[in-house]
Amino acid sequence: MSTETGEPPATRRNTLSREKVVAAAVAMADASDGKVPSTRKLAESLGVQAMALYHHFRNKDALLDGMVDFVFAEVELPAADADWKPAMRRRAASMREALVRHPWAIAIMDSRANPGIATLRHHDAVIGCLRAGGFTIAGAAHSFALLDSYVYGFVIQELALPLGSPEEIQQSAESVLALAPAEEFPHLTEMAVGHAMKPGYDYGDEFWTGLDLILDGLEQRRDTWR
Amino acid sequence: MSTETGEPPATRRNTLSREKVVAAAVAMADASDGKVPSTRKLAESLGVQAMALYHHFRNKDALLDGMVDFVFAEVELPAADADWKPAMRRRAASMREALVRHPWAIAIMDSRANPGIATLRHHDAVIGCLRAGGFTIAGAAHSFALLDSYVYGFVIQELALPLGSPEEIQQSAESVLALAPAEEFPHLTEMAVGHAMKPGYDYGDEFWTGLDLILDGLEQRRDTWR
DNA sequence: GGTTCTACCTTTACACTGTACAGTAAAACC
DNA sequence: GGTTTTACTGTACAGTGTAAAGGTAGAACC
Numbered sequence: 001m002s003t004e005t006g007e008p009p010a011t012r013r014n015t016l017s018r019e020k021v022v023a024a025a026v027a028m029a030d031a032s033d034g035k036v037p038s039t040r041k042l043a044e045s046l047g048v049q050a051m052a053l054y055h056h057f058r059n060k061d062a063l064l065d066g067m068v069d070f071v072f073a074e075v076e077l078p079a080a081d082a083d084w085k086p087a088m089r090r091r092a093a094s095m096r097e098a099l100v101r102h103p104w105a106i107a108i109m110d111s112r113a114n115p116g117i118a119t120l121r122h123h124d125a126v127i128g129c130l131r132a133g134g135f136t137i138a139g140a141a142h143s144f145a146l147l148d149s150y151v152y153g154f155v156i157q158e159l160a161l162p163l164g165s166p167e168e169i170q171q172s173a174e175s176v177l178a179l180a181p182a183e184e185f186p187h188l189t190e191m192a193v194g195h196a197m198k199p200g201y202d203y204g205d206e207f208w209t210g211l212d213l214i215l216d217g218l219e220q221r222r223d224t225w226r
Numbered sequence: 227m228s229t230e231t232g233e234p235p236a237t238r239r240n241t242l243s244r245e246k247v248v249a250a251a252v253a254m255a256d257a258s259d260g261k262v263p264s265t266r267k268l269a270e271s272l273g274v275q276a277m278a279l280y281h282h283f284r285n286k287d288a289l290l291d292g293m294v295d296f297v298f299a300e301v302e303l304p305a306a307d308a309d310w311k312p313a314m315r316r317r318a319a320s321m322r323e324a325l326v327r328h329p330w331a332i333a334i335m336d337s338r339a340n341p342g343i344a345t346l347r348h349h350d351a352v353i354g355c356l357r358a359g360g361f362t363i364a365g366a367a368h369s370f371a372l373l374d375s376y377v378y379g380f381v382i383q384e385l386a387l388p389l390g391s392p393e394e395i396q397q398s399a400e401s402v403l404a405l406a407p408a409e410e411f412p413h414l415t416e417m418a419v420g421h422a423m424k425p426g427y428d429y430g431d432e433f434w435t436g437l438d439l440i441l442d443g444l445e446q447r448r449d450t451w452r
Numbered sequence: 453g454g455t456t457c458t459a460c461c462t463t464t465a466c467a468c469t470g471t472a473c474a475g476t477a478a479a480a481c482c
Numbered sequence: 483g484g485t486t487t488t489a490c491t492g493t494a495c496a497g498t499g500t501a502a503a504g505g506t507a508g509a510a511c512c
Contacts, residue, residue, distance in 0.1 A: 015460075034337075038498060051500075052461050060499065107336055110382045111260075113398070120406045120414060127413040137421045140413075145383065145429070146436035150372070153379030156336045157371065172339070180346045187353040187366075188346060195363045203371070210372035213443040221439065241489075264469060277471075278490050286470065 016046065018056050022066040026102065029067070034103045036064065064108050069116025071105045074098045077125040084133025085215055088143075091126060092151050092211055099155040106155055139225035143218050150214055154207055161203060173197055242274060244282050248292040255293070255330045262290065262330055290334050295342025297331045300324045303351040310359025311441055314369075317352060318377050318437055325381040332381055365451035369444050376440055380433055387429060399423055 024046055028037040039060060043050040057063045076094035078087035099105055115123075123144075130140040162172040173192060182189040195201065250272055254263040265286060269276040283289045302320035304313035325331055341349075349370075356366040388398040399418060408415040421427065 039500080040498080049462050051463085054500070055460055106382075107333060110333055110386050113386060113388050115402065117405075120402075120411055124406075124411040124414040127417055131413055131416075137417055141417060141421055142432060142435045145380070145432040146376070146439065149379030149383060149436060150375050151379065152382050153375030153377065154371070156332075156378050156382070157375060160336050160339060162339050176341065176346075179343075180350075185346055185350040187357055188350040190357075191353055191363055191367060195367055206368060206371040209368045210375060213372065213447065214440065217439040217443045265471080266469080274489095275491050277492085280471070281489055 016048065016052060016056060018066060021046065021053060021056055021063065022070050025063060025067055026070050029104045030102060034107075036067070036104055036108070061112075065112055065114050065116060068105060068109055068112050069118045071098050071102050072116065072122050073118035074101075075122055077122060078129040080125070080128045080132050082129060084129055084135070085219060087129050087133075088126075088147060088218075089211060089215060091129075092147055093207075095148075095151050096155055096158075096207060099151070100158065103159050106152065106159065109152075133222075135222055136225050139222060142221075142225060146214060146218070150210060154210065158204060158207075170197070242272065242278060242282060244292060247272065247279060247282055247289065248296050251289060251293055252296050252328065256328060260329045260333075262293070262334070287338075291338055291340050291342060294331060294335055294338050295344045297324050297328050298342065298348050299344035300327075301348055303348060304355040306351070306354045306358050308355060310355055310361075311445060313355050313359075314352075314373060314444075315437060315441060317355075318373055319433075321374075321377050322381055322433060325377070326384065329385050332378065332385065335378075359448075361448055362451050365448060368447075368451060372440060372444070376436060380436065384430060384433075396423070 021042070025037060025042050028042060028045060029035065037045075039053055040050045043053055046052075053063070057066070075098050076091060078084075078091045126144055126147075127140050130143050131137070135143060162169055173196070177189065177192060180188060196203070247268070251263060251268055254268060254271060255261065263271070265279055266276045269279055272278075279289070283292070301324050302317060304310075304317045352370055352373075353366050356369050357363070361369060388395055399422070403415065403418060406414060422429070
């Protein structure tokens with residue numbers, strides 16, 4: 001009680017910290033393309049034994065909580081006095097970018113019920129921007145749920161797509177179509193051949209179509225939500 | 227080549243099959259509330275050694291593919307001649323129900339690039355219904371991407387919520403608010419206290435608000451998409 | 453400056469995971 | 483009836499998260 005606690009001593013050489021561990025875990029997960037590192041691999045990259053991590057995290061789930069919060073910290077916050085519609089558009093785009101940049105994050109999020117500070121700050125800013133934009137509490141809740149659902153769901157689908165060179169994509173599309181005879185799945189075939197496999201098509205572009213539809217809908221309903 | 231292959235022999239007592247294994251895995255995952263069973267536990271429940279599974283699946287990922295397809299098989303298909311708007315509404319609701327009934331499915335889906343037959347059949351029916359409803363190919367692609375993103379994303383958020391009795395929910399909300407002082411997160415506090423924690427509030431109801439907004443938006447744009 | 457304390461890290465161990473590899477018994481086929 | 487195939491068992495191994503206990507260097511106190 002004599003001095004401030006909670007601060008790391010910072011005198012000992014090479015001391016670990018929650019932040020350093022999370023940052024290293026994020027870096028490794030990004031590098032290994034979507035797989036969260038094991039405790040041993042992570043510890044090794046920090047020059048430490050595996051069990052050392054457990055002095056900073058109750059268990060691995062706590063580490064994952066920290067990693068999710070790290071991602072939220074990268075998302076651009078909407079200013080409270082900004083025009084709500086472009087602000088929400090930018091924020092959704094920024095959220096999508098962060099989730100695509102860290103493809104492991106979405107898979108981890110659905111089991112995490114302990115939001116971190118960056119997550120709370122992010123939610124607060126979004127709600128604040130909507131409230132300042134004229135939405136009622138209920139309206140802001142509707143909007144937030146809808147926008148976030150869309151972004152999360154879009155990223156899930158985007159990440160599930162076969163990634164790689166155009167040839168690889170072409171090949172994977174063909175292998176699916178081979179399993180799916182055109183007679184049995186006529187509409188799927190039509191869309192694949194006549195639309196999605198056309199040169200220049202990019203599923204990522206669908207993001208803006210859906211987002212703008214949602215934003216227009218929110219604008220239309222803003223003043224009807226009590 | 228002399229007889230039909232692909233059929234199980236069915237003469238040997240207690241013979242396994244892809245379908246039986248998948249059904250058992252789904253049942254166990256549902257029972258253990260969200261955790262996919264290990265190969266050993268699954269094998270034990272089938273009265274067999276763990277390695278026996280590998281005669282029916284190349285590896286565990288193939289099993290997961292099968293489980294996802296099992297879930298898709300439970301989703302109500304839209305009839306091709308149905309009115310597209312109520313049909314899409316019912317299909318989205320049915321999809322959500324299936325994903326909530328099998329909470330492990332969403333977490334598994336994002337890494338699965340090998341759709342099964344039920345999945346393809348489902349996609350084909352949805353696209354077919356939209357096309358019959360007057361959407362262009364591009365319009366159907368927009369609609370499909372948007373609706374699916376919404377359903378997936380909504381379910382992710384729904385499942386991440388603390389589940390349990392009202393008291394447990396109340397307690398978990400309070401623990402979050404304790405971490406988040408009202409001065410620092412005013413809008414979050416306002417929404418939690420003045421909206422989400424009010425008796426009778428159910429996050430699940432937000433599903434319909436967002437879904438109807440999207441469906442109305444699709445209707446408005448249907449004839450503008452080329 | 454010496455003692456005590458304690459925050460941080462190591463060591464060892466255990467139960468559990470997916471799966472490679474080799475073996476075996478029964479069924480299917482000629 | 484002998485050969486081949488199919489469906490399964492047994493054993494083994496590298497890797498996982500983490501409990502328990504032990505060690506040690508620096509901080510705190512006198």
